[in-house]
Amino acid sequence: MSDKASTPSNAPALSVAMSVYNGEQFLAPAIESILAQTFTDFEFLILDDGSQDATADIVRSYAAKDSRIRPIIRENKGLIVSLNQLLAEARAPIVARMDADDISLPARFARQLQFLAEHPEIGVVGTWSQDTDENDNHYVCDGEEHPVHHDEFLRNMRDGGPLFCHPAVMYRRDLVLGVGGYHAAFKHCEDLDLWLRLASVTRLANIPERHFIYRHYLGQVSKRHATEQQVGAAIAYEAYRCRRDGKPDPTEELDSLPPIEQLDALFGETGVAVRVRRKVVAGGIIHSPSALRDQGFEILLRYLREGGSHAGMWRTVLRLLRLGEPLRALRLSAALATS
DSSP: OOTTTTSOTTOOSEEEEEEESSOTTTHHHHHHHHHTOSOOOEEEEEEEESOSSSHHHHHHHHHHHOTTEEEEEEOOOOHHHHHHHHHHHOOSSEEEEOOTTOEEOTTHHHHHHHHHHHOTTEEEEEEEEEEEOTTSOBOOOOSOOOOOSHHHHHHHHHHTOOOOOGGGOEEEHHHHHHTTSSOTTOTTOHHHHHHHHHTTTSEEEEEEEEEEEEEOOTTSHHHHTHHHHHHHHHHHHHHHHHHHTTOOOTTTTOSSOOOGGGHHHHHTSTTHHHHHHHHHHHTTGGGOHHHHHSTHHHHHHHHHHTTOOOTTHHHHHHHHHHTTOHHHHHHHHHHHHHO
16 A cells, blocks of 8 residues: 555644653653654654553643644553554654654654655664663663664674664554554564564665664663563564565464463474573673563573573673572572583
8 A cells, every 4th residue: 555545635744653651751851852843744643551640641731732742641551552553543654753751853854754755665764863861961882883774684683783773763654554563472572573574575774863862761661671572572583584484474463472482382393492592691681680580580591501601601690699689699600500
């Protein structure tokens, strides 16, 4: 379906999609950064996903002052349901994502829309970002820059490198709907799964300019749900491998992902569970306090029993001690001594 065929005659050029849950701390500057864009022909859908703080009041107050804001206030249903609802309700052919704790710099929309107009083969475009903390101070990130060209995306999909900063992307709505939107099973890594599916039907790009400020703080999802996010990401790559090799994707209709021990049966081949555990450990759970305190620790022990590398593990023992987890430190020491 073309963008033109699915667009109402009175639709704006752009729909901005933001889902927020208990986001009062950073919500106002996030909203203001959208209202300050140099490109102004947009609708701003803000979905309050059953917040228990002042989020709904903040959204309503801004909506009363700017008619471009379309507030959606309802009970909690979770981020993936919310993102798919925003996609369904968006009236424009192009959708820009935004999160309630980040900042879009003024030229972001104009630059991304210009890029999509000049590159019709591109279905998703992001931008590079700046990083800040909860106090708006510079946050140091050691990771590599996001890829710029489609072949770099394919390389990172092969090697496990970064793809997009999700809240900084803009995409063609019909392409995303055409691959089924965000899949329910990939909680906390729904964006990665989407990029891996879109890579087979369109080309991907990032503009190597910083039009976005991404905020890091202790309460964000990537820190609170590190293990679940890493496990989901590893399974998303296994599903991508199946699709790339012309095999059916066994995760496509799932509402939730099975335990790692059941992955060989799900994918119909031996070795999937081992690969997933290796990828999860390589993804950095040994550096995540929340992962070392939850099921990530058991994944780590199983990885070692399966012959995984000991590199960095004795430092992880010390990290557990500093986290006040002496019993886990002892268990990891014993696993290292016997594996």
